[in-house]
Amino acid sequence: MDINIITIIIIGANALASFKGFNDYAFFEKYKFSIGAITRGEKIRMITSGFLHVNPQHLFFNMFSLYFFAPVVVAELGNAKFIIIYLGSLLIGNILSYYFHKNEYHYTAVGASGAVMGIIYSAILLQPGMSLYLFFIPIPIPSYIFGVGYLLYSIYGMKAKADNIGHDAHFGGAIGGYVFTLLFATYLFKTNVTMILVLAIPIVLLFVLKRLGKI
Template sequence: MGNLSIVIIVVIAANALISFKGFSDFSFFEKYKFNIGAIVRGEKIRMFSSGFLHVDTSHLFFNMFSLFIFADVVLVFLGNFKFLIVYIGSLLLGNLLSLYFHKEEHHYSAVGASGAVMGIVYAAILLQPNMSLYLFFIPIPIPAYIFGIGYLLYSIYGMKNRVGNIGHDAHFGGAIGGYVITLILAPWLFEKNLLMIGLLALPIILLFILKKLNKI
């Protein structure tokens, strides 16, 4: 279970402060949200700032609670500085994938820390693949790697079918960020968890094959 280290406190506080500012200040929210048209015009700060804005308190709470649950594993294995590299790198890669998939949709907008949080989730799964997760709708624990693979497959389905008002591509991009950055920061995983690395790579490869075939 999560532990309130100083790094987690700072990240959650930054998300809360910036999100609540956005809740009460429409012009602030509009200025810093992810928007394709504005980013193409040169407002690159939105690639970063949008990861600290949220639609409402439930959106903020869900992301921060998910971060709280998984952050400890990453902190224990990688330490504070590398945790931040994974978090910020995943945030940016999540938004880069959104930009790639929606580059022709200049009206497309999004906010939320989901990409960064998914990066931390996938880093934690790589670092401790045998940990068990309890999901609200499944009464028995499931291995983290099963959740990881299943969630990426669902994200592909969500991207293909535009399911809900959810940035599935940002989630997927964040997961790729967590996966790749963690392997760079912890190369010893190739000796210890090579099978797990291969299994988690399968949905990522599938996404880019489908994109290449114009199936998504």
């Protein structure tokens, strides 16, 4: 699979910042996502936290996912729009996370998952006919089923609050990828309205549940 220089730079930036954080506690603490710090005015953490990871396995999983899906977005939309989707999804993921946890002063998080989920959702919109092979499922899964299923699982995770996964950041990233892609590829409204509606289902469901106080 071809990988372009922009994707390599993003992966490199994540690796450099993450390994610095693995070995430098003060650096990690200074730039991680923290409700308390952001509330005090340290808004830069909304971006910097997306380049830090908990451990090498966390870093590898996110960068491997980016490596797989990035070429689809780059090929369809070009480097500049790919960067906007990546950084925009990262930011929207953290904004949604802040919205859901704003009263939890000690809540913290790190990881590129929101940005990567934005790229994944973008790729699914652009190439809904893709099939994915997941590690634990030996048959190909249509990409749109994966996308909808993953967001439904994220809603469950946000309701259950039974793990330390930033489900809200993942969800916000997917929203970013969805919105930016539709802004950049308006032709999709003519060629793939059904898929646009299908992928919108979990997004609408999240905000309905939030309004009803279920999350």
